Amino acid sequence: MTDVRVPLLDLKAQYETIRGEVRSSIDRVMGSQRFILGPEVEGLEQEIAEYSKCRHAVGVSSGTDALLVALMALDIKPGDEVITTPYTFFATAGAIARLGATPVFVDIDPGTYNIDPAKIESRITGRTRAVIPVHLFGQMAGMAEIVDIARRRKLYVIEDVAQAIGSEIGNSRAGSIGHFGVFSFYPTKNLGGIGDGGMVTSNDPELAERVRLLRQHGSHMKNYHHGVVGGNFRLDAIQAAVLRVKLKYLDRWTEARRRNAARYRELLNSIAGVQLPVESPGSRHIYNQFVIRTGNRDALRSHLQECGIGTEVYYPLPLHLQPCFNDLGYKEGDLPVSEAAAHESLALPIYPELTPEMQQVVAEAILEFEQKGS
Numbered sequence: 502m503t504d505v506r507v508p509l510l511d512l513k514a515q516y517e518t519i520r521g522e523v524r525s526s527i528d529r530v531m532g533s534q535r536f537i538l539g540p541e542v543e544g545l546e547q548e549i550a551e552y553s554k555c556r557h558a559v560g561v562s563s564g565t566d567a568l569l570v571a572l573m574a575l576d577i578k579p580g581d582e583v584i585t586t587p588y589t590f591f592a593t594a595g596a597i598a599r600l601g602a603t604p605v606f607v608d609i610d611p612g613t614y615n616i617d618p619a620k621i622e623s624r625i626t627g628r629t630r631a632v633i634p635v636h637l638f639g640q641m642a643g644m645a646e647i648v649d650i651a652r653r654r655k656l657y658v659i660e661d662v663a664q665a666i667g668s669e670i671g672n673s674r675a676g677s678i679g680h681f682g683v684f685s686f687y688p689t690k691n692l693g694g695i696g697d698g699g700m701v702t703s704n705d706p707e708l709a710e711r712v713r714l715l716r717q718h719g720s721h722m723k724n725y726h727h728g729v730v731g732g733n734f735r736l737d738a739i740q741a742a743v744l745r746v747k748l749k750y751l752d753r754w755t756e757a758r759r760r761n762a763a764r765y766r767e768l769l770n771s772i773a774g775v776q777l778p779v780e781s782p783g784s785r786h787i788y789n790q791f792v793i794r795t796g797n798r799d800a801l802r803s804h805l806q807e808c809g810i811g812t813e814v815y816y817p818l819p820l821h822l823q824p825c826f827n828d829l830g831y832k833e834g835d836l837p838v839s840e841a842a843a844h845e846s847l848a849l850p851i852y853p854e855l856t857p858e859m860q861q862v863v864a865e866a867i868l869e870f871e872q873k874g875s
């Protein structure tokens with residue numbers, strides 16, 4: 502029908518707009534020859550803390566390591582249980598399992614795909630130590646309910662903010678509500694580096710200090726003296742320098758994503774077989790992904806691919822059914838809302854540089870498919 506190709510994401514388009522600034526930030530680090538921590542990392546930490554309306558931020562090597570080091574800082578160990586969602590990127594539960602603790606999966610809300618707070622309490626046992634809500638696709642989980650449960654049942658809360666930097670509920674930003682917020686700067690996140698990177702935020706100075714210790718082998722103030730066993734979870738100075746450039750544009754990019762989402766809503770609103778993403782009241786969705794739902798997902802995906810339109814399935818197999826978690830004893834049917842979402846969800850291109858013309862192409866291709874009487 503048309504020869505406009507629409508990729509799921511186009512990082513080159515974004516790079517073109519900031520190439521000069523990014524290159525001089527890299528040059529600045531090269532000139533200083535300070536590659537490990539130092540002023541760029543400290544600068545980014547302050548800026549992310551401010552951006553996330555949080556008191557402390559500690560740069561780490563990835564979102565995965567942010568999860569791991571936050572759990573380590575809470576002394577999560579074998580025998581402990583940590584409640585989370587099965588409908589997330591693997592790292593959320595992988596970090597729990599790597600420490601020998603047990604992920605306990607609680608089903609999601611069918612509208613937002615986030616953990617369903619109403620289902621958490623029945624899964625709390627004497628061994629439960631923490632809850633990790635994930636702010637999936639860019640929208641915050643029901644933090645008011647989650648924090649209320651956690652206070653009453655004396656649990657820690659770690660917000661997985663990997664997909665949701667800058668998202669809000671009321672006046673609270675993602676990462677400023679729980680004991681920790683964990684961020685990822687993986688290149689495809691809304692604030693993406695030129696490699697791996699992550700951040701841990703906290704309002705508690707002692708918890709933040711523990712993360713600071715653990716990210717450098719338990720040795721922070723005094724070299725070669727180790728109070729605890731940590732690891733090398735440091736954020737690279739070059740990543741920090743580039744991320745500081747990109748952070749200045751983040752709000753502009755987020756607004757473009759939100760505009761694109763609004764435009765999709767207009768274009769796709771009347772297509773009967775397609776369910777649009779649900780925005781919960783009072784929340785600011787930052788659209789790391791724009792995920793629609795349809796009964797004939799795989800056929801629609803093939804059709805869009807033939808039309809030159811990139812899509813992705815987040816996530817095709819919920820974590821409770823992953824082979825590596827077989828011994829946790831879950832079976833198909835245990836968490837039906839997540840399982841249905843895994844069959845029906847499809848992420849469309851939503852990146853800031855997407856043009857109205859490209860969105861028109863996407864919408865027409867979807868309409869064409871639905872009218873064929875799928």
Ligand SMILES: *Cc1c(COP(=O)(O)O)cnc(C)c1O
Pocket residue numbers: 563564565566589590592593635661663664684685686687697698699
């Ligand atoms: C990307 C992601 C992570 C992991 O971040 P990395 O930087 O890739 O290690 C963790 N949780 C969620 C929800 C993610 O989307």
